[in-house]
Amino acid sequence: xxxxxLAAFIVGGVSVLTALLLADVGHGDGMPFLSLTGISxxxxxxxxxxxxxxxxxLGTVPTALLAGASALGLAFVLNGALLPYLRKQQANSHxxxxxxxxxxxxxxxxxxxxxWGEVSFVDADGNRVFSRAKSDEPAPLPKSTRVxxxxxxxxxxxxxxxxxx
Numbered sequence: 207x208x209x210x211x212l213a214a215f216i217v218g219g220v221s222v223l224t225a226l227l228l229a230d231v232g233h234g235d236g237m238p239f240l241s242l243t244g245i246s247x248x249x250x251x252x253x254x255x256x257x258x259x260x261x262x263x264l265g266t267v268p269t270a271l272l273a274g275a276s277a278l279g280l281a282f283v284l285n286g287a288l289l290p291y292l293r294k295q296q297a298n299s300h301x302x303x304x305x306x307x308x309x310x311x312x313x314x315x316x317x318x319x320x321x322w323g324e325v326s327f328v329d330a331d332g333n334r335v336f337s338r339a340k341s342d343e344p345a346p347l348p349k350s351t352r353v354x355x356x357x358x359x360x361x362x363x364x365x366x367x368x369x370x371x
Contacts, residue, residue, distance in 0.1 A: 215253025221246030251280030309355050317347040338362040
């Protein structure tokens with residue numbers, strides 16, 4: 207019986223890691239306890255409870271009850287508490303470059319008319335960003351000019367000079 211609980215623990219552990227790192231964190235339709243992550247968590251719980259019951263010298267029935275309770279408990283904790291938190295974080299953890307549009311910055315390397323230079327600005331998370339910049343303005347944008355980020359592309363941000371008050 208030890209081999210069965212050990213196999214459940216190992217297979218469940220590998221499955222939980224695989225599901226959390228590669229596949230199943232996104233929220234889908236259906237019953238969450240029947241997801242790969244829910245079933246994997248139940249296997250880890252059953253394996254852990256069974257092994258603890260055997261190593262603790264419990265009988266077959268108490269060990270099976272402990273394994274079942276551990277399976278339900280771990281599946282509930284993972285699906286009821288941990289995964290909703292991870293799903294919530296997944297939606298707001300990474301901001302794309304499109305979040306730069308609308309920010310104000312300062313030219314750090316002159317942006318010539320029709321050419322490129324560099325601007326510095328603070329992103330939505332409070333981090334200082336230095337980015338390659340282009341401008342369609344007819345005159346060059348000298349160093350220390352305040353700029354508005356109007357657009358982005360794969361290589362640079364497109365800036366417009368902000369008139370001084």
